[in-house]
Amino acid sequence: VSAGLHLRVNLSFRGEDLAAGTTVVANVYPANRDWGGLRDILIPAGDMVEPTRFEVPAGRYVVEVVMPSGKLLSQQTKVDDGQEVTLDIDDWDSPRESHSWQYFSGNLESGTVYRSPLVIPRPRSSSSRYFDRPAADVGVPGEPAPGDERLVAPATYWIPDSRTDGWSFARLNQLSRDMTRVDLRQIGALIAEGEPIPIPQPTESDGTSHLYRFDERGPLGPMGSPGVGHHQIGARQFLVVTGATDGYLVTLPSPWRDVHYRDVLVEVLVNARQSPTGSPVGVTVRDRAMGAGLGYLASGALSAAGRVFEDVEQMLYSKVTNPLAAAAGAYVLLGTESDPSPKPWHDWVWNLRSWFGWMSDGSILWAAHTLRTAETNAQIDEARAALVEAYQRGVPFYTLGLSWLIDGLSDFPEDDECQAMLKEVQRLSWRVDTRQPFVVLGLTGRPS
Amino acid sequence: MSRFLVHDVPVIGPGTHVLIIGVGRYPHLIGGDTPCQNPDGMGQLSSPPISARELANWFITSYNDPAKTLASVALLLSEADPQPFQNPKTNASFAVEDATADNAEAAIREWKDRADSDPGNRVFFYFCGHGVSEGEDMALLTSDFCSDNYNPLQGAIDLRRLRGGLKTAKASEQVFFIDACRVNSDVLISNSDGVAGRVPLLPGRRPVELPRELAVPYYATLAGAKAYARENSVSLFTEALLRAFRGAGSDDPQGRAGAWRVNTARLQEAIDHFMKEPVFAGEIVGVQVPVTGQLPVFVLHYLHDPPEVPVYVGCDVADDNALAEFVCLQGGAERARRALAEVDPENPQREWSLPLKFGDYDFRAEFAGDGIPRVIEDFQVRPVSKRVELRADS
Numbered sequence: 001v002s003a004g005l006h007l008r009v010n011l012s013f014r015g016e017d018l019a020a021g022t023t024v025v026a027n028v029y030p031a032n033r034d035w036g037g038l039r040d041i042l043i044p045a046g047d048m049v050e051p052t053r054f055e056v057p058a059g060r061y062v063v064e065v066v067m068p069s070g071k072l073l074s075q076q077t078k079v080d081d082g083q084e085v086t087l088d089i090d091d092w093d094s095p096r097e098s099h100s101w102q103y104f105s106g107n108l109e110s111g112t113v114y115r116s117p118l119v120i121p122r123p124r125s126s127s128s129r130y131f132d133r134p135a136a137d138v139g140v141p142g143e144p145a146p147g148d149e150r151l152v153a154p155a156t157y158w159i160p161d162s163r164t165d166g167w168s169f170a171r172l173n174q175l176s177r178d179m180t181r182v183d184l185r186q187i188g189a190l191i192a193e194g195e196p197i198p199i200p201q202p203t204e205s206d207g208t209s210h211l212y213r214f215d216e217r218g219p220l221g222p223m224g225s226p227g228v229g230h231h232q233i234g235a236r237q238f239l240v241v242t243g244a245t246d247g248y249l250v251t252l253p254s255p256w257r258d259v260h261y262r263d264v265l266v267e268v269l270v271n272a273r274q275s276p277t278g279s280p281v282g283v284t285v286r287d288r289a290m291g292a293g294l295g296y297l298a299s300g301a302l303s304a305a306g307r308v309f310e311d312v313e314q315m316l317y318s319k320v321t322n323p324l325a326a327a328a329g330a331y332v333l334l335g336t337e338s339d340p341s342p343k344p345w346h347d348w349v350w351n352l353r354s355w356f357g358w359m360s361d362g363s364i365l366w367a368a369h370t371l372r373t374a375e376t377n378a379q380i381d382e383a384r385a386a387l388v389e390a391y392q393r394g395v396p397f398y399t400l401g402l403s404w405l406i407d408g409l410s411d412f413p414e415d416d417e418c419q420a421m422l423k424e425v426q427r428l429s430w431r432v433d434t435r436q437p438f439v440v441l442g443l444t445g446r447p448s
Numbered sequence: 449m450s451r452f453l454v455h456d457v458p459v460i461g462p463g464t465h466v467l468i469i470g471v472g473r474y475p476h477l478i479g480g481d482t483p484c485q486n487p488d489g490m491g492q493l494s495s496p497p498i499s500a501r502e503l504a505n506w507f508i509t510s511y512n513d514p515a516k517t518l519a520s521v522a523l524l525l526s527e528a529d530p531q532p533f534q535n536p537k538t539n540a541s542f543a544v545e546d547a548t549a550d551n552a553e554a555a556i557r558e559w560k561d562r563a564d565s566d567p568g569n570r571v572f573f574y575f576c577g578h579g580v581s582e583g584e585d586m587a588l589l590t591s592d593f594c595s596d597n598y599n600p601l602q603g604a605i606d607l608r609r610l611r612g613g614l615k616t617a618k619a620s621e622q623v624f625f626i627d628a629c630r631v632n633s634d635v636l637i638s639n640s641d642g643v644a645g646r647v648p649l650l651p652g653r654r655p656v657e658l659p660r661e662l663a664v665p666y667y668a669t670l671a672g673a674k675a676y677a678r679e680n681s682v683s684l685f686t687e688a689l690l691r692a693f694r695g696a697g698s699d700d701p702q703g704r705a706g707a708w709r710v711n712t713a714r715l716q717e718a719i720d721h722f723m724k725e726p727v728f729a730g731e732i733v734g735v736q737v738p739v740t741g742q743l744p745v746f747v748l749h750y751l752h753d754p755p756e757v758p759v760y761v762g763c764d765v766a767d768d769n770a771l772a773e774f775v776c777l778q779g780g781a782e783r784a785r786r787a788l789a790e791v792d793p794e795n796p797q798r799e800w801s802l803p804l805k806f807g808d809y810d811f812r813a814e815f816a817g818d819g820i821p822r823v824i825e826d827f828q829v830r831p832v833s834k835r836v837e838l839r840a841d842s
Contacts, residue, residue, distance in 0.1 A: 031808070031828050033704040062828050070720045072832055113726070300720065302743035303713035331741055336713075338744040340660055371653070372660050380653065400741040406584050410612045411653040423642065429583030430638045 003058050003079040006051035006086040007043040009065055011104065014097045015286070017265055021046020022104075022288045023311070024065055025296070025304040031060035040307045045104075045292075051086055058083070065089055066304050068295025069106035098204040099211065102269045105295040107282030108209065114273065154243045154270055156212060157184060157196035158219050158227075161234030166191030167394040169424040172441060175249070176431045179443055182247030187240055187443075191249075196240055197228050202270070212239065212268040213286075216255040220265075235358040240443075241270055241281055247443035248281050251397055256285045257322040259315035283438045290316075290325050297332055297400075298437045306336040317348040324397060327352055327361040328437070331400045334365060340373050353386060361401045363390035368404050371411060384412055391421040395428065399439055402429050452555040454533050454542045455508050455521035462568030463519030465619070466507050467559040469588075470500025471547045471577030473526040476594035476603075484594035488636070494679050496576035497527035499627065499686035503574055506690055509536050512750045516570045516621075520562055522555050526577075526591035547577070549590040549603045549646055556610065556648040560617050567659050569619035570748075575605075576683060579628025580644070582637040584608055587644040588628060601636070604645030611663065613649025618658060621746060623712075624665040627685040662744040664712045666719060688722035689715075695755025695806070696721070698831050708751040708806075712743055714832075721832050727760050727801050754806040757829045761786070761811055761836040762799035763822065770796035772813040772822075772838075776804065783809070788816075804829045813838040 009024055024045045028038040035057055043052050043065070058081040065073040071091065079085045094103035095114035102108040165171055175190050188196050202210040203220045213220045214237075219227030239250040256264040265286040271278065285291055293308035309316065309329035316322075316329050330349050337343075349369050352362030367386035374380050387408045396402060405425050412418035433440045449456055452467075471493070476484045478491035504523050511518050523533055524547040532541045545551045563571045578589040586607040593603035607626065614622055637644045654661055668685030682690070691697075697718030698708040722728045761774050774786040786800040809829055813822040822838035 029828075029830055030703070033700060036701050036703040036705075039699075039701055060826070060828065062830055064832070066717060070724045072717070072721050072724075074834065076828060297741075300716060300743070301713075302741070303716075303745060335741045336743050336745060338662060338746060375656055377656075380656070403584055403741060406608070407612075410608075410651050411615070413651050426584065426642050427638070430585070432583055434583060 002055050003082060004053045004084040005056045005061065005063075005077070005079055006053050006084065007041075007063060008049055008051035008086075008088060009043065009045035009067075009073065009091055010047060010088045011045060011091040011094075011100065012047040012097060013100050013104070013286075015101075015265075017286055018046065018101065018288055019048060020288060021049035022292050023308065024067060024292055025307050026063060026065045028054065028056065029062045029064065030057070031062070032057075035059075037061075040304070042307065042311055045091075051088075053084075063087055063089065065091075066296075066301060067091060067106075068104060068292050068299060068301070068304075070299045070301065071110075095209075096206050099206070099209060099269070101267060101284060101286055101291070102209075102211070102282065105282070105284045105291070106299045107269050107279065107284065108271065109273075109278070154210070154241050154272070156199045156202075156242070156270070157187075157240040158199055158214075158231075159187075159192045159196050159238040159240065160218060160231045161193040162191050162236045162238055163193055164235075165394075167236055169391065169395060169421075169428055172249070172395055173424060173427050176428070176441060176443055179247070182240070182242040182443055184240065184242075187249070191238065193232075193234065197231060199227055199239075203227075208271070208273050210270045210272075212270070214252060214254050214266040214268070216263045239268055241268075242443075246280070249441040249443055250281055250283060251395075251439040253283065253285060253324045253397055253438055256287060256324060258287050259289050259312055259321060259325075261321045279433050279435050279440070281433070281440050282436060283440065287325070290328065293332065294328055294437055297328065298435070302332055302336045305332040309333060313345060317345055317351075323352060323356045323359060323362070327359065327365065327398065330365045331361075331398060331404075334369055334372075335400075353389075357393065359397060360390040360393035360405075361396045361398055363387070363393060364396055364401045364405050364408070367408050371408060383408070384415070384418065387412075388417065388421065391425065395439060397438055399432060399434055399436055402432060402439065403434070450522065450555075450558050452522040452524060452545055452551070452558060453520055454504060454523045454544070455518070455535055455537070457517070457519055459517055459519040462516045462566045462570070464511065464513065464516045464570045464572065465519055465559060465562045466504075466521045466572040466574070467555060468500045468504050468507075468521065468574045469524045469547050469552060469555075469577070469590075470496040470498075471526045471575075471589065471591050472496040472498075473528050473591055474578065474589070474593060475591065477578075484597060484600070487594060490578050490589075490593075492528065493577065494528070495681060495683045496627070497525045498681060499576045499683045500525055500574065501533065502682050502690060503625075503686060504533065505536050506693060507572075510693070510752070512752055513570070513747065514750070516568065519569075520559075522559055524551055524555055547590055548592045549605065550592075552590050552605055553646055553648040556605070560614065560649055563614075563617040563619035565618070567618045567620050570621035570623070571614075571617070571619045572623045572625070573610075574625040574627070575607075576627040576686060579626065580604075580636050581628075582635070585637045585642060585644045586626070586628070587637060588626070589645075599640075601640055601643060601645045606644040606647050608644065609647045609651050610649060611665070612651030613647065614663075615654045615661060616649070616652045617661075620659045620661050622661055622663040623748065624663070625685075625689060626665065627668045627683055627689075662746060664743060666716065684723070684728070685719070688719045688728070691722065691756070691758060691803075692718035693749055694803075695751060696758055696831050696833060698749075698751055698755045708755050708831075709747045710749040710751070711745055711747045713745045715748060716743060718832050722758075725758075725760075725833070727799050728758070755831050756803045756805055757831050758801060758833045759804050759829055759836060760799045760801050760833070761813075762838070763813055764837050764839045766797040768813070768815075769799060771815055771819075773815075774800045774838075775812040775814060776802065777810040777812070778807065799835075806830050811836045811838060 296305035353366040370383040409422040526547040587604040
């Protein structure tokens with residue numbers, strides 16, 4: 001006689017767009033090791049979601065959930081013959097309900113840490129997070145007193161329509177090389193079709209962490225009101241985040257459509273809370289089907305990310321709803337692939353390359369796949385051509401794309417053209433936050 | 449036998465070859481014998497040689513994969529008080545070579561030659577010491593870093609190019625553990641036009657006749673050695689790695705029919721767990737790692753014994769942790785106790801953390817006087833970790 005285990009993670013995402021929750025990866029371990037249990041199952045997460053039922057033999061179980069933030073949740077339960085047991089596993093430690101998606105995605109520390117009055121020693125490293133503070137050790141003049149860390153919201157500007165050559169490696173390298181202070185006029189001249197548009201206020205803010213949301217028309221103001229009016233939107237959008245000294249050029253994966261072709265909000269967190277770890281700017285998409293996958297991708301949990309993308313693989317690749325999401329899925333599926341046997345999504349990597357010329361990620365993915373599976377020198381030559389094409393198409397949307405492009409171009413040490421391109425890509429990568437899934441470029445860098 | 453090897457066993461067919469480098473003594477950095485003009489805030493580290501020795505010991509005594517048995521362990525150390533390394537299996541004693549750039553380069557080349565003995569080989573590369581990183585580039589600083597005033601990076605190994613060079617190695621499974629605490633030399637590589645140190649192996653493409661290489665990097669990327677390196681003990685990342693191998697990173701997907709094993713994905717989850725666990729990671733909790741995008745899943749290690757699991761025991765109200773004696777029982781017998789005298793005076797609310805073997809346990813919180821004990825019975829402890837919350841109504 002079997003029994004039913006009904007599982008869900010209980011947490012709140014503020015906003016109607018996520019009322020139906022999302023999915024996370026879980027494992028079910030039986031106390032009785034005669035049965036192996038369940039691994040890498042998907043369960044719903046949200047405060048209004050119905051649990052998913054799994055058939056199990058009677059017995060005691062430990063259920064473990066891997067959250068995109070990297071947090072592990074676990075709970076124990078007992079199921080008798082024929083019994084149906086529901087297990088709600090709580091994760092309620094977001095610093096603010098408004099910031100819950102960022103907490104869920106791993107961009108924001110837990111409420112306990114976030115609200116801690118402790119002053120954190122600030123190492124002088126680009127991997128630490130601070131905004132507009134001079135690099136220094138703890139205790140230097142100018143250090144804010146404990147609890148006095150609220151900063152004025154940084155100024156942000158939206159670039160809705162960048163120039164086609166605006167995201168070339170040469171152009172973005174020029175931008176980050178020449179600026180010691182953020183110069184909006186120069187940014188506008190180099191990468192935008194028009195003037196960067198100021199965003200007057202974040203969509204939500206607690207005074208330290210500022211959230212900017214974007215729908216298909218552009219930024220949203222407080223309470224979801226229209227942010228800046230109507231503007232012509234191009235193939236690639238950026239956000240410029242500037243403080244007194246620091247500045248970032250942020251890739252906006254917008255517009256983002258879910259697998260049903262509905263518009264999905266893009267959310268940018270500008271976090272001014274000082275921390276020895278973490279990024280000052282984090283980008284997520286409030287996509288209930290794929291958002292968790294992107295979170296897993298960012299935290300390095302590629303295996304869990306692969307599970308999420310596998311679940312929507314058919315929908316992701318059967319229709320051309322969102323090439324950016326398809327590219328994310330392809331990075332994860334290629335990154336976790338252990339055996340070279342042909343898979344249905346391999347064909348889609350070619351489509352990503354050939355159908356979406358504005359996105360260099362497709363060329364990079366196809367080149368990486370081809371280099372791995374090449375059996376002839378002709379195939380190696382094809383991979384090389386795709387890498388050159390990727391460089392010419394410009395900076396990828398995904399940070400992984402930069403990494404894989406460097407890796408691919410490095411495979412051709414005898415090739416002067418590849419080596420020249422490698423130098424430019426490498427140079428740009430020095431300014432990129434390698435912990436973020438989408439490319440976030442530091443504009444002003446650090447003093448030598 | 450190579451001067452770098454501390455363990456060498458003839459293996460027919462695929463085997464595992466390990467190279468471990470731990471750099472703590474930097475003569476040309478702050479606190480060294482001859483500090484250079486601009487050490488850029490970097491100084492001596494006590495943790496890396498200890499961490500490297502621990503890991504070498506673990507590989508020699510505990511690493512287990514019957515399909516790729518341990519064939520060799522090479523070790524380079526730079527430590528304040530150099531001591532021989534005693535192989536825990538053979539008791540043979542080895543004078544360990546200093547972790548200079550010359551020695552690291554030679555050791556890497558010899559290790560690559562061993563890796564070339566069979567396409568089925570697995571190689572591990574471990575580095576613990578100072579690191580400097582920018583974007584995709586990372587310099588692993590050897591003990592002679594800054595000995596050359598004209599080019600300090602003559603005393604470093606370029607990790608990205610090392611990984612590129614290993615594409616030509618026959619070994620098809622390549623695992624990298626980079627436990628490099630980073631300080632403030634964040635522009636050293638860009639100022640050197642992208643050169644991040646010496647390149648022991650020329651980069652190149654993987655020959656088409658070889659099986660695809662499955663390469664997995666694990667990074668610590670702890671920021672700021674001064675603030676976060678652990679004095680005279682194993683580093684946080686290496687501790688997490690060792691605990692993961694001892695059981696926290698294991699799983700038994702076949703139940704009783706199969707062995708507990710650590711695979712690449714489970715290892716990543718366990719390391720990530722430790723780095724996000726405040727009781728373990730303290731103030732660096734929540735450290736984010738660079739997105740590597742490479743995690744092909746394969747088994748790295750089969751456990752001989754049931755896994756050892758980190759367990760955190762506390763009351764639902766954290767203040768009560770300072771007042772409780774915690775007891776762990778198994779089969780009615782007391783297995784461990786946290787007495788009141790052991791409450792951490794600097795953090796009395798801290799949970800009691802202890803390693804326990806996989807199995808069922810009872811936990812109690814006992815209070816002085818008339819306090820009612822809190823009890824949880826038949827609590828299963830299994831990887832990755834377990835948190836025991838003793839509630840007032842339990």
